[in-house]
Amino acid sequence: MPEPSFLEKLRTSAKTQRRFSIAIRLIIAMFLIIFSIFPVLWVISASLSPTGTLATQRLIPANPGLDNYHTLLSMQQFPFWSWFLNSIKISSITAVLSLSITTVAAYAFSRFRFRGRQTMLKAILLINVFPSLLALVAIFLMFSQVGDVIPFLGLDNHNSLILVYLGGAMGVNIWLMKGFMDTIPRDIDESAQVEGASDWQIFTRLILPLLRPILIVILILNYITTYGDFVLARILLRSNEKYTLMVGLQIFAGAQFQQRWGVFAAGALMGALPIMIIYLALQDQIVGGLTRGAVKG
Amino acid sequence: MTSTPAPPAVKRGTPFQLPALPRLIRFALLIALDVAVFWLLNRLASLGYYPLMAAVLIITLFVNFVLIRREAYPLRWMLIGLIMMGLFTIYPIIFTVWVAFTNYGEGHLITKKQAIDQILDLTYLPSSGKAYSWTAFRSDEGDYALWLIDAEGNAYLAKPDEPLSQPQPGEMGVGPLDARGIPESIEGYRRLNQIQAATDRNLKNIKFGEEGKTIQIRSPSEAAELLPLYVYDPDLDAMINQETGVVYKNLRGTFTSPDGEALRPGFIEYVKFDNFRDFFISPALRGPLLRVVLWNFAFAFFSLLLNFSLGLFIAILFNDPDFPFKKLIRSLLIIPYTVPALITILIWRGMLNPDIGVISRLLYNTIGWSPQWFTDPWWAKIAILLVNLWLSYPYFMLICSGALQSISEEIYAAAEVDGANPWQKFWRITLPLLLVAVGPLLIASFTFNFNNFNLIYLFNAGGPPMAGTPTPAGHTDILISYVYNLAFSGSRGVNYGFASAITIIIFFIVGSITLFQFRYTRMWEEVGENA
Numbered sequence: 001m002p003e004p005s006f007l008e009k010l011r012t013s014a015k016t017q018r019r020f021s022i023a024i025r026l027i028i029a030m031f032l033i034i035f036s037i038f039p040v041l042w043v044i045s046a047s048l049s050p051t052g053t054l055a056t057q058r059l060i061p062a063n064p065g066l067d068n069y070h071t072l073l074s075m076q077q078f079p080f081w082s083w084f085l086n087s088i089k090i091s092s093i094t095a096v097l098s099l100s101i102t103t104v105a106a107y108a109f110s111r112f113r114f115r116g117r118q119t120m121l122k123a124i125l126l127i128n129v130f131p132s133l134l135a136l137v138a139i140f141l142m143f144s145q146v147g148d149v150i151p152f153l154g155l156d157n158h159n160s161l162i163l164v165y166l167g168g169a170m171g172v173n174i175w176l177m178k179g180f181m182d183t184i185p186r187d188i189d190e191s192a193q194v195e196g197a198s199d200w201q202i203f204t205r206l207i208l209p210l211l212r213p214i215l216i217v218i219l220i221l222n223y224i225t226t227y228g229d230f231v232l233a234r235i236l237l238r239s240n241e242k243y244t245l246m247v248g249l250q251i252f253a254g255a256q257f258q259q260r261w262g263v264f265a266a267g268a269l270m271g272a273l274p275i276m277i278i279y280l281a282l283q284d285q286i287v288g289g290l291t292r293g294a295v296k297g
Numbered sequence: 298m299t300s301t302p303a304p305p306a307v308k309r310g311t312p313f314q315l316p317a318l319p320r321l322i323r324f325a326l327l328i329a330l331d332v333a334v335f336w337l338l339n340r341l342a343s344l345g346y347y348p349l350m351a352a353v354l355i356i357t358l359f360v361n362f363v364l365i366r367r368e369a370y371p372l373r374w375m376l377i378g379l380i381m382m383g384l385f386t387i388y389p390i391i392f393t394v395w396v397a398f399t400n401y402g403e404g405h406l407i408t409k410k411q412a413i414d415q416i417l418d419l420t421y422l423p424s425s426g427k428a429y430s431w432t433a434f435r436s437d438e439g440d441y442a443l444w445l446i447d448a449e450g451n452a453y454l455a456k457p458d459e460p461l462s463q464p465q466p467g468e469m470g471v472g473p474l475d476a477r478g479i480p481e482s483i484e485g486y487r488r489l490n491q492i493q494a495a496t497d498r499n500l501k502n503i504k505f506g507e508e509g510k511t512i513q514i515r516s517p518s519e520a521a522e523l524l525p526l527y528v529y530d531p532d533l534d535a536m537i538n539q540e541t542g543v544v545y546k547n548l549r550g551t552f553t554s555p556d557g558e559a560l561r562p563g564f565i566e567y568v569k570f571d572n573f574r575d576f577f578i579s580p581a582l583r584g585p586l587l588r589v590v591l592w593n594f595a596f597a598f599f600s601l602l603l604n605f606s607l608g609l610f611i612a613i614l615f616n617d618p619d620f621p622f623k624k625l626i627r628s629l630l631i632i633p634y635t636v637p638a639l640i641t642i643l644i645w646r647g648m649l650n651p652d653i654g655v656i657s658r659l660l661y662n663t664i665g666w667s668p669q670w671f672t673d674p675w676w677a678k679i680a681i682l683l684v685n686l687w688l689s690y691p692y693f694m695l696i697c698s699g700a701l702q703s704i705s706e707e708i709y710a711a712a713e714v715d716g717a718n719p720w721q722k723f724w725r726i727t728l729p730l731l732l733v734a735v736g737p738l739l740i741a742s743f744t745f746n747f748n749n750f751n752l753i754y755l756f757n758a759g760g761p762p763m764a765g766t767p768t769p770a771g772h773t774d775i776l777i778s779y780v781y782n783l784a785f786s787g788s789r790g791v792n793y794g795f796a797s798a799i800t801i802i803i804f805f806i807v808g809s810i811t812l813f814q815f816r817y818t819r820m821w822e823e824v825g826e827n828a
Contacts, residue, residue, distance in 0.1 A: 022621065025614050032611060033629045039644050039687070040632055042655055105375030112371035122815075127386055129811045130804050133750050133777055135389030137396065137784050137793050142388070145349050149340040167385025170378040228637035230751055235785075246639045250755065253643045261647055268644060272636045279635035280628055287695045 046265035068262040072270075080267055082241045083248035087227055087271075090158055090244060094165040095223035101169040102218065103211065106177035107203050111189065121175070128171045136235050139164060143236060156238035164236065165226055173218050180214045181207065217285050224275055245271045327364050331357065345408070348395070352388040356380055397572055397797035404563045405550045405794075412564035413529050413536075416552070420523035421540050422513055429453070429512070431520040432479045433494040434486035442486055443505050444479050445512065445520060452478055455505035455512055491517070527560075536560060572798035585763055585770035586779075592678070593775040597746040600685045601739060607686060608693025609731070613723075616701045627694075634691035642755040645684045672761045674772035681773055685752055689742070700734035701727070740814040744807045753778045768792075776803050 047068050049061035072080050109121060140155075147154015154160065189202045197205070208215075230246045237243050243251070249267055257264065279286060334357045341350040363369040363376055372379065399405075407415075429445035436442075443455040453461045454469065464471045470484025482488060494500060495517055504511040504523065514520045527536045527545075536545040536552045545552035550566030551559045576586065611630065615623060633641065648654045649670040660667035668676040704727065712722050732739075753759055759771030759778045769782050776799060784796035 025620070026622075028614060029626050029630075033626065035687070036630050036633050036691070039641070039648060040636070042648060043644055101375070101378040101381070105378045108371045108374035112374075114368075114371040117371075124382075125815070126808065126811065127382070127390070129744070129808050130386070130390050132386070133748065133781065135386070135393060136781075137797070138389035138392035139385065141392075142349055142384075145341070145344070145346045148344055148346075149337060163381065164385050166378075166381045170375065170382040170386075224637075228639060230639050230755070246637065249643065250639060253646070257647065258650065258653065264643070264647070268640045272640050275637055276632065276635040279631070283628065283631065287699065 043265045043269055046262050047269050049262050051262070068266040069270075071260075071263050072266045075263075077240075078248060078252050079241050080248065080270075083243050083245040084271070086158065086242065087245040088274075090162055090165075090233075091223045091226040094162050094226045095219050097162070098166055098169040098222045098226075099215065099219045101166065102171075102173050102177055103208075103215065104203070105170060106174050106181055107207060109174065110178045110181035111186070111199075121178075124170055124174060125172065128168070132168070133231055136231065139232070140235050155236060156242055157236075158242065161233055161236050161244075164232055165229070173221075177211075177214060177218065180211065184210055213285060216282070220278060220282060220286060224278070227275060323364060327361065330360065345411070348392060349388075352384065352391075356383045359383070393797045393800055396793050397801050398567055398569060399565050399794050400550045400563075400568050400571075401565050401794045401797075402792035404561070405565050407562060407564055409550075409564040409566065412562050415562055416527050416536060416560055417525055417529060419526040420511065421526040422515055422521060423524050423540075424515075428515070428519040428521045430518060431514060433489045433497070433500055434483050435489055435497070436486045439499075440486075441500060441503055441505075442483060443512070443514075443520065444483075446478060450478070454483075457503055457505055458507065460507045461510075461512075568794065572795045573802075575795060576798055576802060585766040585768070588763070588772075589770060589774050589776060589779050592773065593747065596678070596681065596749075596773075596775060597743050599682055600689070600746045600749075601743050603682060603686050604689040604742075605693045605697075605739060607690040608695075609697045611690070611694045612697035612701055613727070616698060630694060631691040633687050634689070634695075638688055638751055639755060641688055642684060642752055645680075645687070646756055649680055671757055674761060677757055677761060677773050681752065681756060684756060685746070685749070688752070692742075696735050696738055697731060700731050703734060704730050737814055740810060744810050747775070747807060747810075748777045748803065749775070750777045750781065754781065 045061055048064040048066070050063050050065050050067050051061075109117065143153070143155050143157075143160045146160075147157070152159055153163070184207060188206055189197075192202050192206055228246060229244075230250060233244045233247045234250070237247060249264070249271060252260075252267065253264055334353060338350055338354060341347075341353065360376065360380065363372045427447070429447050431446075432444045434442040434444065441457070445453040445455055445461075447453070452463065454464055454471065455461050462469065466473050466480065471480045472482035472484075474480050480488075489497065501514045504513055505520075506512045506522075511523045512520050513523055524539060526539055528539060529536055533544065534547045537543070538545070543554050543558075545554050545558075545560050547553075547566075549568060549571075551563035553559050615626060617623075620626075636644075648656050651657050651667065651669050651671060654670075657667040657670070668679075670676050670680040708726055708730075709722060712726055717725065753773055753775050757771070757773055759774035759782070761773075762769065762771045768779075770779055774782070780796045780799045780803070783792050783799070785791065
């Protein structure tokens with residue numbers, strides 16, 4: 001009976017072929033993983049290495065210890081903790097407020113029909129194409145002028161920075177949110193309307209709970225973008241203890257980068273860790289948001 | 298104002314009968330806001346911040362319109378967002394456009410009126426003209442006073458920053474006069490004799506009297522009123538020096554003499570299209586700018602190509618539902634994307650350090666040679682692309698693997714029946730279908746990289762510097778980092794005007810790419826749909 005044996009052969013050969021292909025792909029995966037995590041491992045190792053300079057570092061440090069972390073947290077000149085807390089404070093406030101602005105506005109765009117609606121939606125996209133970096137001169141002058149009148153909204157002030165970040169709330173994410181809301185059938189709110197619910201009630205009681213997945217994604221992306229912002233904070237903040245973490249790290253790296261490589265590595269790791277954890281824990285939701293066109297700076 | 302029934306055409310967007318209370322609160326808040334804004338406008342006006350004033354005024358009028366008029370009801374939902382957008386996005390854009398047509402920058406930071414006022418404040422001590430004889434008095438605290446007698450014999454008491462007075466003996470602490478009509482004492486002050494006065498080093502620099510009518514000592518026997526050094530002639534638009542007679546004409550925002558001597562400060566002046574003309578035809582700028590623009594496009598293009606290729610390669614490699622450790626591999630591979638970009642860039646700066654960085658040491662130990670990642674123009678570019686690859690390939694991996702799953706198996710099955718090999722399947726099926734799905738994201742990524750300031754600036758600050766350029770420029774500078782140097786670095790003088798002009802050019806480049814993207818993805822039409 002030649003037929004079954006032939007099929008069997010084919011099957012086993014397909015099986016070995018598949019095994020072979022998986023093995024090769026695993027090897028490639030290994031190289032890619034080395035490429036992707038080597039810098040991270042290197043930084044972890046640097047942060048634990050007691051000698052702490054760029055030149056002397058080995059991948060496995062000789063006498064690993066937490067000296068660099070001690071140095072990091074006790075430096076007078078570079079108040080790491082303040083930077084860290086500033087960043088968390090600013091990013092959290094910005095993320096929540098920005099999400100609120102985006103969501104409420106997207107609701108209006110999705111549910112109301114009014115004159116200028118399409119023009120506004122298009123304008124929002126186009127305006128956000130303007131490189132915000134270049135508006136820095138204007139923003140800088142604006143806050144130095146406002147600060148002459150209202151001191152708590154001037155330069156070197158976290159309020160000002162948060163306000164500038166909120167200027168971007170009417171951005172691409174409105175499209176993302178509106179697109180998501182458009183998929184919620186309007187019959188739902190129309191029936192509620194018949195029963196006498198106000199727009200605000202429909203929005204908060206009916207629509208908002210349905211938006212939860214996208215709300216989380218946009219909240220997190222807002223948070224990460226703000227946390228990682230460097231230029232605006234660099235221009236608007238002036239004094240050492242008011243810096244955000246990114247500004248602080250950049251300035252720290254500018255001074256004695258090579259000698260204090262270990263301390264820098266410790267700071268970089270501590271700064272990156274919260275974001276890495278959020279990402280890895282919520283990767284499925286975030287990926288969903290990214291493929292729909294959400295932005296991460 | 299009882300509520301009228303909503304017109305039937307407008308299904309939504311008309312409020313239900315609002316209870317009276319919220320409306321009252323709304324109007325109370327609006328009035329409070331208007332009062333506060335009125336105060337703010339007043340303060341801004343008194344400081345001369347007119348552009349900002351106009352912006353605040355327009356936005357406040359808009360807020361009033363939205364909160365009062367019924368038909369603006371949907372806009373109430375996005376009012377705060379619109380205010381923020383107006384102040385921090387639109388106002389800066391308009392401001393930038395305005396600046397692009399001026400010479401705003403180093404030496405041209407104030408308005409013409411302010412500059413003229415400052416120049417008119419300059420004074421000189423005329424060598425002839427009305428003179429006084431003087432006697433000096435000094436207090437123990439080091440304050441000075443002058444007793445002046447003019448040619449007609451009128452006596453005056455002069456103190457710094459106070460108007461001249463003509464006190465009689467007994468008034469203002471003035472004691473009895475001596476034979477020459479000079480008080481022997483003034484309360485709180487001691488009279489200086491001629492030798493003391495001649496040797497006092499402070500005395501001859503002190504300006505006595507109120508501003509605009511100040512008197513200074515000219516010689517041991519004479520004091521004289523200072524005169525304004527310059528007079529502004531509005532017909533000539535020029536400053537005329539009263540001492541020398543030289544005419545300083547307005548030349549692009551600076552009063553300049555025929556010999557080229559400039560009066561400080563200069564002022565902001567409209568220069569029409571000069572900044573744009575400089576960008577396109579100025580031979581001094583063309584050299585570095587042309588290279589910057591070329592590298593800008595090359596950087597964005599190659600970044601996209603490399604990052605997308607690697608991301609797609611990985612996505613295809615593991616596009617297999619049963620692949621072992623799939624989830625783990627993906628988690629490890631997206632790690633670069635989870636690290637904030639600034640941290641990544643700084644880490645790579647350390648690792649690529651040519652003498653002591655790990656990668657350079659590794660290369661030395663294995664092949665005995667390592668590129669100059671920061672000082673060689675070509676290797677610096679490659680280093681930037683490498684770092685960007687590490688930063689962004691996970692993003693492309695993620696979006697590609699998402700898109701791959703949406704390509705149906707049936708197409709591949711059909712292709713197999715037709716005898717297509719894997720290579721053909723990739724080029725004819727996978728890639729075209731994938732590009733349709735992720736095309737918009739690729740264009741967005743191109744525009745993002747086109748302005749990827751953080752990478753360029755943090756990694757190498759645009760370096761290595763180009764030699765002999767009129768404005769600072771580096772071999773890895775892209776337009777936006779070049780602009781940043783122009784506007785903020787100040788090493789050779791900031792030039793906001795030129796920086797803003799380039800900004801607008803960048804806006805047009807990126808804007809047209811984006812418009813193309815909207816056309817291509819038919820995002821515009823999506824708005825129109827009743828979705």
